[in-house]
Each structure stands twice: as structure tokens, then as C-alpha cells.
Amino acid sequence: MAGSREHTVGHKLPELIDLFLEHLKFERNMSVHTARNYEADLRQFAAFFTRTDSRGHAVEPAVEAIDPLSIREYLGFLYQKNLAKTTICRKVSTLRSFFKHLVRIGVLVRNPALSVSMPRTPRRIPVHLELDQVQALVEAPDPATRKGRRDRALLELLYATGMRVSELVGLNTEDIHSAEEMIRVRGKGKKERLVPFGEAAAHALAAWWPERQLILAAAPAEGREGQAAFLNLWGGRLTDRSVRRILNSYIHRVAVRLKISPHTLRHTFATHLLNAGADLRVIQELLGHASLSTTQKYTHLSIEHLIKVYQQAHPHAKSRKGRG
Numbered sequence: 001m002a003g004s005r006e007h008t009v010g011h012k013l014p015e016l017i018d019l020f021l022e023h024l025k026f027e028r029n030m031s032v033h034t035a036r037n038y039e040a041d042l043r044q045f046a047a048f049f050t051r052t053d054s055r056g057h058a059v060e061p062a063v064e065a066i067d068p069l070s071i072r073e074y075l076g077f078l079y080q081k082n083l084a085k086t087t088i089c090r091k092v093s094t095l096r097s098f099f100k101h102l103v104r105i106g107v108l109v110r111n112p113a114l115s116v117s118m119p120r121t122p123r124r125i126p127v128h129l130e131l132d133q134v135q136a137l138v139e140a141p142d143p144a145t146r147k148g149r150r151d152r153a154l155l156e157l158l159y160a161t162g163m164r165v166s167e168l169v170g171l172n173t174e175d176i177h178s179a180e181e182m183i184r185v186r187g188k189g190k191k192e193r194l195v196p197f198g199e200a201a202a203h204a205l206a207a208w209w210p211e212r213q214l215i216l217a218a219a220p221a222e223g224r225e226g227q228a229a230f231l232n233l234w235g236g237r238l239t240d241r242s243v244r245r246i247l248n249s250y251i252h253r254v255a256v257r258l259k260i261s262p263h264t265l266r267h268t269f270a271t272h273l274l275n276a277g278a279d280l281r282v283i284q285e286l287l288g289h290a291s292l293s294t295t296q297k298y299t300h301l302s303i304e305h306l307i308k309v310y311q312q313a314h315p316h317a318k319s320r321k322g323r324g
Contacts, residue, residue, distance in 0.1 A: 011107055013049065013061045017042045020098055033166050033240070034188065041094040048074050063102065068115045071095060075116065085119040092118055127260065128268040134159055138200075140250040146211045147233065151246055153201070153208035154230055154238075158262060160201040161185070162269030162287050165243050165262040171229040178202060187288035195286055 021039055024030040030038070049061040049070070071092075078088050095113040102108045129137065138155040142148035158168060167185050175184040181202055183195050212231055216224060219235025228237035247262050270283050 011063045013046045013063045013066070016063055016102060016107065017046060017098070020101055023101060030188075037090070038094050038097075041091045042098060045074060045091075045095060048077060063107065066099075066112055068112050071113055071116045089118050092116060127264055128271040129260070129264060131272070133254075134265070134268055136254045137250055140253050143207065146215070149204075149207045149211050150230065151250070153204040154243065154246070155250070155265070156201040156204040157183075157197060158265040159269055160197040161195045162266045163195070164266060164288075165240050167288075169228075169230060169238050169240055169243060172227040173229050174227070176205065176229055178205060185288065191288065193285065193288050 017039075020042070021035065024035050024038060046061065049066070051059045051061075053059050075088065075092070078091065092113065095116075096111065099108060099111040099113045103111050138152065138159060141151035141155065143152060154168060157163065158165070161183060163183075163185055164187070167187060170186055171183070175186075177183070181197050181199075183197060185193050185195050187193060212229075215231050215233060215235050216226060219231075224235040225231060225237040230238045232238055232242060243262055247260070247265075251260050266287070270287060273283050273286075274280070
């Protein structure tokens with residue numbers, strides 16, 4: 001970064017971060033979860049360059065003083081914290097978006113983050129469940145209890161639609177069209193898509209709706225979420241964290257040894273469709289991926305499945321060990 005005088009002269013970084021976050025909220029229609037990550041990344045970046053003067057006052061950096069060398073210095077700090085490469089990549093991507101916006105509105109002439117290289121990340125193959133594993137998981141909730149009926153419905157819906165957890169908890173009852181077995185999903189950037197669901201999810205939802213009404217009838221007016229499709233037992237909307245806790249409790253119960261998150265059901269949805277012959281572009285639409293390249297990570301799993309089937313079924317694919 002430039003000298004101390006240049007550090008303070010110009011547009012203050014924290015003020016521009018506030019303006020950028022407003023832009024994300026009102027113009028980009030970014031999801032709450034994504035906007036929260038952007039804010040955390042940018043606040044951390046600003047805090048790194050905030051200095052303290054001789055009187056103990058915080059001296060906020062001017063954005064004009066940030067150059068590629070400054071950003072590389074910040075990356076060194078992130079590496080020292082032993083953060084995952086994927087996390088560092090996300091933070092660099094956030095900075096690129098932020099500075100791109102500042103160039104667009106005329107605060108900066110060029111984007112200082114563009115010349116900063118992303119760390120190389122290993123290509124991860126998505127973890128997915130086999131059919132018997134996912135069947136055991138969605139059938140784990142006790143259908144005789146109110147909580148069990150709710151949990152069965154949300155697990156069935158996650159697997160049936162491939163929705164993100166943030167999309168699930170954001171569902172309202174008006175978004176679920178049971179007669180047509182279709183759901184209107186609000187994805188990233190508030191983009192909407194229609195996703196079908198099957199008979200198993202329809203039955204689970206039908207068992208949950210009366211229980212939902214009983215919860216709402218008993219819940220106090222304050223904090224009651226009358227529109228939310230999935231409620232906690234006190235009438236409030238379920239949160240991402242609640243769904244993760246619910247899933248973890250059933251994972252332990254069915255003794256699935258894989259490291260599973262709610263996103264695993266999304267991976268499982270895509271993998272099972274692809275293995276059954278579904279077109280990749282259809283899966284892209286169902287998942288709400290903006291780019292086909294994002295969906296293509298599932299093709300590796302499909303190829304593995306094809307090889308396994310071939311080796312089991314084709315006479316000449318079997319091992320020839322022991323033959324002269």
C-alpha cells in the first residue's frame with residue numbers, strides 16, 4: 001500500500017463497502033446468505049488495512065491506496081490463518097466484484113484485484129448417497145410424531161427437487177402446488193424456477209400440512225410465520241442451521257458413515273438423475289445453475305457408474321488374471 005498520507009486521502013473503504021452492500025441488496029437481488037458472506041469478507045479486508053494513530057484513533061484506509069501489492073499482502077495474511085483454498089478463492093472473488101463495481105461507478109480507474117491470481121484448488125468430486133442410503137435417511141423420522149412428519153416432508157423434498165437449503169427454508173405455502181406436484185423455487189439472485197416433485201414427497205407434504213396448521217393455531221402472534229412452508233415447533237420459520245441440525249440427527253440414527261451435509265442430498269438428486277439417463281441441461285435447469293460447467297462436475301460420477309455397470313455386465317470386461 002502507498003504511504004501513510006495516501007492511506008487516508010480519498011474515498012473511505014468502509015463507506016464504499018456500505019454502498020456496495022446496498023447495491024447487492026436492492027439492485028442485484030442477492031440472497032441473504034450470499035450477501036452475508038460478501039459483507040463478512042469485505043469487513044475483514046477493511047479491518048486488515050485499518051491503522052491506529054498516535055492518539056489511539058482508527059485510521060480508515062482510502063480505496064485509492066489499495067493496489068495489487070496491497071491485496072497480495074492481504075492474501076499472505078489469509079494463508080497464515082490456514083484457511084481453505086476454496087475460502088480464499090471466495091474472498092478474492094468478492095474483492096474482484098467489489099472493485100469492479102467501483103470502476104463501473106467511476107470511483108476507480110482500474111480493478112486492482114484482477115491481476116491477483118486465485119489459489120489453485122483441487123477438483124472435488126461431490127459426495128452422494130446410494131439409493132438404499134438415501135431411502136434409509138428419508139424414512140428415519142418417526143411418522144407418528146409432529147416433528148417426524150415435518151422432517152420426513154423436508155427430507156423428501158430436498159431429495160426430490162435438489163433444492164438448496166436456503167431455498168427450502170425460504171419456501172412459502174403458495175410456492176408449493178400439490179395438485180400439479182410443482183414447486184416455485186427462488187434461487188440465487190432471486191431467480192425463479194419451477195421444479196417438479198414426485199409421489200413420495202407429495203405424500204409426506206400431505207401428512208405435514210395438518211400438523212403445520214396445529215402449530216400455527218397454538219403459536220403466539222409474535223414470531224408466527226403464517227406463510228412459511230416449514231416451521232419450527234413454535235411457529236417460526238425454520239432456518240438453515242435448524243435444517244442442518246435435523247439432518248445430522250438422522251445421519252447418526254441411520255449410521256451413514258459419509259461426511260454429509262444438506263448439500264449432499266442436492267448432489268444425490270443430480271447424480272441419480274444423470275445415472276438414470278437425464279439430460280445434463282435438464283439437470284442444470286432443475287438445479288438452477290447459471291452455467292452448464294457447474295453441472296458438469298456430476299458427469300465424472302456418471303462415468304464411474306457406467307464403468308461399474310460395464311465391468312459387471314460385459315463378458316469381456318471381466319478380469320483375465322490366471323489365464324495363459
